[in-house]
Amino acid sequence: MSTAPTAVGLGLLACEVCRLVSRAPPPGNDAHCPRCGVTLHARKPASLARTWAFLIASMILYAPANFLPIMDTSSLFGTQSDTILSGVAFLWTSGSWVLAALVFFASIMVPLTKVIALAVLAASVQMRATWHPRTRTRLYRLIASAGRWSMLDIYVVTILVALVQISTLASIHVGPGAAAFGAVVVLTMFAAESFDPRLIWDILGEEP
Amino acid sequence: MSASALTVCLECDLLNRQVPLPQGGEARCSRCGSHLYRRSSPDANDRSLALALAACMLLVVANVFPIMGLEVQGVRSSTTLLDAVRSLWNDKAYGVAALVFLTTIIVPAAELIAIVWVLISLRRGARGQGAVPMLHFIERVKAWGMVEVFVLGVLVSLVKLTHIAIVEPGLALFSFGALMMLIAATAASFDADRAWTQLEELR
Numbered sequence: 198m199s200t201a202p203t204a205v206g207l208g209l210l211a212c213e214v215c216r217l218v219s220r221a222p223p224p225g226n227d228a229h230c231p232r233c234g235v236t237l238h239a240r241k242p243a244s245l246a247r248t249w250a251f252l253i254a255s256m257i258l259y260a261p262a263n264f265l266p267i268m269d270t271s272s273l274f275g276t277q278s279d280t281i282l283s284g285v286a287f288l289w290t291s292g293s294w295v296l297a298a299l300v301f302f303a304s305i306m307v308p309l310t311k312v313i314a315l316a317v318l319a320a321s322v323q324m325r326a327t328w329h330p331r332t333r334t335r336l337y338r339l340i341a342s343a344g345r346w347s348m349l350d351i352y353v354v355t356i357l358v359a360l361v362q363i364s365t366l367a368s369i370h371v372g373p374g375a376a377a378f379g380a381v382v383v384l385t386m387f388a389a390e391s392f393d394p395r396l397i398w399d400i401l402g403e404e405p
Numbered sequence: 406m407s408a409s410a411l412t413v414c415l416e417c418d419l420l421n422r423q424v425p426l427p428q429g430g431e432a433r434c435s436r437c438g439s440h441l442y443r444r445s446s447p448d449a450n451d452r453s454l455a456l457a458l459a460a461c462m463l464l465v466v467a468n469v470f471p472i473m474g475l476e477v478q479g480v481r482s483s484t485t486l487l488d489a490v491r492s493l494w495n496d497k498a499y500g501v502a503a504l505v506f507l508t509t510i511i512v513p514a515a516e517l518i519a520i521v522w523v524l525i526s527l528r529r530g531a532r533g534q535g536a537v538p539m540l541h542f543i544e545r546v547k548a549w550g551m552v553e554v555f556v557l558g559v560l561v562s563l564v565k566l567t568h569i570a571i572v573e574p575g576l577a578l579f580s581f582g583a584l585m586m587l588i589a590a591t592a593a594s595f596d597a598d599r600a601w602t603q604l605e606e607l608r
Contacts (some may be wrong), residue, residue: 201419201436202419202420203417203420204413204418204419204420205418207420209411209413209420211412211413211418213415214540215597215601216413216541216598217601218411218484229489232601233537233540233541234537236543259506273562284565287565288564288565290510294558296561296564299557299561300561303557317565328435330417331436331437331438334417334419334437334438337416338416338439345548345551345554347553347556348508348551348555349554349557349558349561351501351504351505352505352509352554352555352557352558352559352562353556353558353561353562353565354501355489355490355493355505356472356484356489356558356559356562356563357562357566358485358489358492358493358496359489359493360473360475360562360566361475361477361482361566361569361599362492366477366478366480366488366510366569370496371493371496371501372495373503376500376501379500379501379504380500383504390548394417394437395416395417395577397417398417398418398419398436399418
C-alpha cells in the first residue's frame, strides 16, 4: 500500500474547530490556529489513556446503574423499587411493546454496545491492528452519535418524580441508581470524545 | 501552496483537495468516508437565523407552560420542566437535577443564542464582539443539547402514567415537539465552515 498523504506526514495541522489547515510550528512550540486561535494538536493529547480512564470508570458504575433502583414508588400498598430493566418489563407486560423495545435499546443496548465497541477500538489501536480501518472509523462515528439516547430513562424518571409527588395515592422518588446511570452516560460520552479515530489510520501509514 | 484548496479529514488525517460542489452537495473523505465540507444554499445564513429565532421563542413557551397534568382520585397536579428539575433537587438528586437542567435548558438555550449572535454579527457585516468564542462554544457543546431525547422521554412517561391515572398533555409538550424539529432544522442549515470563512473575510 502506498503511503497516503496525511496532514501529519506533510508537516501540516488541521484545526479541529474551524478546519483551517496550517503549517506546524517547529517542535517544542505550541501551535495555535491562525484563524480561530485554539491550541492545535496533531492528535488528541493522551487519547488512549483518557479513553481507557473514562471507560473503566463507566464500567465500574455500570453495575450500580443497572442493579440499584432508579426510582422508588411508595403507595398505600407498600413500596416498590424500579430498576432500568424492571421499567422495560413494566412497559412490555402492559402491552407497549414498541416503547419497551425502544427503552431497552436506548438504556441497555446502547451503553453496553458503546463501552464494548470503544474498548475494542482502543485495544485494536494498541495492538496495532490493520483490519477494516474504514469500518472501525464508521463504528466510532456511530457510537459517538448514538450515546446521547441513553439519557432517555433519566428524563422519564424526571417527569414521573415531578408529577407523582403531591398525589395522595402514591409518591415517586429518585433512587440511587439514577445518579449512577447518568454518570455512565456522561462518562461514555467523554470516553467517545477522547478517542482519536486518526490513530486507527496512523498504523497503516507506518507500514513498510 | 494554497492552503484554501486543501482540506484535512478530521477522522483519518488524509489530505484532500477541495473540489467545487453543486449546491446542496457534500464532500466526503476519499479514504474513510467522513464528512469534509458542503456547499449550502446562498441564503443558508438567513434561513438558519430565522429558524434559530423561532426556536428561541418556542424555548420560552416550552419552559413557561406545563408539560403535562395528572389527575388521581380528583387530585390534580401538573409540572413544567423547571418544576421537574426543582423536584429532583428537593429529592436530593443534585447530580441528576444538574444534568437534566444543563442538557434540556441551559445548553439548548445558550447554543441558540450563540447561533443568533454569530449570524446577526455576520449580517451586520461587522466582526462583532465575541463571534469567535461563540463559534467555539457552539462546536464544544453540540453533543450536550438533548431536547429530542427529552421529548421521547416525556412520551415514554406519558404512556407509563396512563396506566395509573388520567393524563392531560400540556402546551409545553407540543412546544417541545416543535422545538425539537426547529433545533434539528437550525442545526442542518447552520453552516459553521461558512461562518468561519466570512468572519475571516471581515477581519
